Amino acid sequence: MTFKFFDKLSQEFSELLNDEKEYNVVIEVDKEENKKSFTAHSVVLRYRSSHFHKELGNVPTNENHIKTIIKPNISAQIFEIILKYIYGGIVDIENTNTKIIYELMINANELELKDLSEKLESYLIESKASWLKTHFSLVYLSIFDSNEFKDLKIFYNDIVAKHPNLIFESGDFTSLQETALISILKRDDLNVEEIKIWDNVIKWGIAQNPTLPVDSEKWSNENFEALETTLQHCLPLIRYFHISGEDIWEKVKPYEKILEKQLWDDMIQHNMFPNKPVKSLVLPARIISNPELPSRTISGLPLPELPSRTISTPRLTSPELPSRTISTSGLSSRVNEPFSTIINKEHVAELSSWIDRKSTAYSSSNIPYEFKLILRGSKDGFHPMKFWIMCHGHIGTIVVAKVSGTDEIIGGYNPLAWDNSIGGNDIETDDSFIFSLKNGKIKNSILSRVIDSSEALYYSNDQNIYGPNFGNGEFMMRSNVSNFIKDKVCLCDHDSRYSTCYEKPIRTTNERFSIVDYEVFKIIKKQIPNCTIR
Structure with missing residues (x-):
């Protein structure tokens, strides 16, 4: 027979946190006027967090046998919650702002508190999906810095597949990590025309090379090589054989030098002789459909149904000039x-x-x-x-x-x-x-x-x-x-x-x-x- 007293154990360890008599660690968090110091015990920190276990081994003690750890990038409010979790195994987020919960998850992951980080990740997906959607850029652009948050990455990539403009038209798009961009490009169900994917990949690649001349017609061979190197993992994921001949001529040809010669020759051949086999790998067309619209009625009339979109690959022709847009200030x-x-x-x-x-x-x-x-x-x-x-x-x-x-x-x-x-x-x-x-x-x-x-x-x-x-x-x-x-x-x-x-x-x-x-x-x-x- 085994008797377990976890509640009492948690309570007494939580009380130990407030006992400043025998502490041997001081942790300073936050910055400037918000800076705050917490006292703790190295034995508890080492056994509850592998991050603190490693850090304590590298921090010297002072004359009073106290070790000081500085964490300026964690707010005092969040670190207090983390410290209570380390000591008592309890986190109360009942009336906590959702952004604080998100930041708590990020900091728990950085401190290698895996159980806490994963629990908060599940909570956000299950209970705060609307917040995650409306704070798309904030979260999406940060989670790909880590190998963790696999469920959140799936959650967001499913959204991106249906509504790619959320990321492609975001002001933060060019700050996207390469791993995040690659995970998007791999999607067969990315709901956007292939030429727009190409445009955005080029836009992203140029942004990673800020010294490139603004006018690509003035680029040297070294400039094209720099862009090709930057996009070496992205270019193979473009579905080139599902881009129209007109778009290939107008939008892909200016960057022909970053593509393999065989691939370019095969694209030209495919548009001239669609039924002739090519040597390059032909990826399948993406599954493009219109996002579902609510079944509402306007002035008593049902909303018109939009036809599903089909991508064709016509032969190269003289391109028509696009309608002109005037921009003033x-x-x-x-x-x-x-x-x-x-x-x-x-x-x-x-x-x-x-x-x-x-x-x-x-x-x-x-x-x-x-x-x-x-x-x-x-x-x-x-x-x-x-x-x-x-x-x-x-x-x-x-x-x-x-x-x-x-x-x-x-x-x-x-x-x-x-x-x-x-x-x-x-x-x-x-x-x-x-x-x-x-x-x-x-x-x-x-x-x-x-x-x-x-x-x-x-x-x-x-x-x-x-x-x-x-x-x-x-x-x-x-x-x-x-x-x-x-x-x-x-x-x-x-x-x-x-x-x-x-x-x-x-x-x-x-x-x-x-x-x-x-x-x-x-x-x-x-x-x-x-x-x-x-």
């Missing part, structure tokens, strides 16, 4: 079409400065971002569902709306991805804000940053009524008749009697309103040409 638009019907370049400069948390606005000639139009109500429709369909998956967007009957231009910035599959969830972020822009009778702009990050945004599960919603209705677009311009139920409510998520109101009234028009822009960092100092 980072503001892209089709010829004869304004970049916006609501905001101007001065507004864009001001919004850009808010995104970068600048104390003064950028000049109109020095705007660091391109505002790419995703949706315009007067062009694409005012049904709330249109917003969720057209903005789904886009990271880093600004919504602007013009209030009916006034000169007001109001809106909000969402640094995360809009997601039409996680309705009914509060979305956490520290970087969102809402605003009112100076316009006509409105003399001064108003910036209101988020102060309660846990409810920065709300993704509704009724996408026939609700569009974008910042905070507790502090900027919310909605319509009871599925048309934002038809009924006055949009809201900018900032009632102090209830929980407020943003620091100040952006309107002088809480009255509900309709809109004249609205637009959604994707914010894209402009590429800065490489400069050579002579």
Whole structure:
């Protein structure tokens, strides 16, 4: 018969943590004003963490026989949780912010506390999937630094396969680790045309070689060799024989020198004589399908079904020139079409400065971002569902709306991805804000940053009524008749009697309103040409 007293053992070891009489280790964590010291016992640390076992062996003792370990990259809040786990085997995350739980998982992995790290990884996937999706860049770009987090890598690669733009259009894409990029390229179900995969692989490779000339036509053989070396593990994963002849001629040919001669000859032959065998390895075409859309109804009519996409490989022909895009100070638009019907370049400069948390606005000639139009109500429709369909998956967007009957231009910035599959969830972020822009009778702009990050945004599960919603209705677009311009139920409510998520109101009234028009822009960092100092 065996009697086990684990609860009592855990309790007494937890009490030992608070006993400073016989400690022989001091651990300093965090930085500057947040720096904090914890006392501990080397025998406990060594047997509970292989990381501390190795580190304690390399740290000298002082005259009082105390060893000091410094961990400036771990916050005091997180290390306190870790230390309680080491001593008592208990971690309480009941009311803990999800970002703290994520950081706790990362730090537990670094300290080789495998059981804790794996438990937190499972918890995030099972209970915080919506947070993982909306903080895609933060997590995805960090987990591939480690050989751990295999389940999280599978979780994210499944998302990338269905919505590749989440990573390809991310401002952090070129910071992606090579192992992460390779894991994406290996997917047979990567839901994007092969030529776009090629474009992004080239973009990534060039970014890893910042000294390459901006104009590839001026590249030397050494420049091409540098790019080829960088992409040596990625190039074999491209499905070259499923790229159209036109795209091969326009987009692949400029980089012909980084490809094996046999492969290039085989691509040309395949497009001229499709039925003739080639010597190069022919990978299968990727399985491309349209992401499933919710079965909703717009104005009583079902959403049209989009046909599945088929990739063909026509023979090489003289390519048609693409439609021309004019870009002025980072503001892209089709010829004869304004970049916006609501905001101007001065507004864009001001919004850009808010995104970068600048104390003064950028000049109109020095705007660091391109505002790419995703949706315009007067062009694409005012049904709330249109917003969720057209903005789904886009990271880093600004919504602007013009209030009916006034000169007001109001809106909000969402640094995360809009997601039409996680309705009914509060979305956490520290970087969102809402605003009112100076316009006509409105003399001064108003910036209101988020102060309660846990409810920065709300993704509704009724996408026939609700569009974008910042905070507790502090900027919310909605319509009871599925048309934002038809009924006055949009809201900018900032009632102090209830929980407020943003620091100040952006309107002088809480009255509900309709809109004249609205637009959604994707914010894209402009590429800065490489400069050579002579």
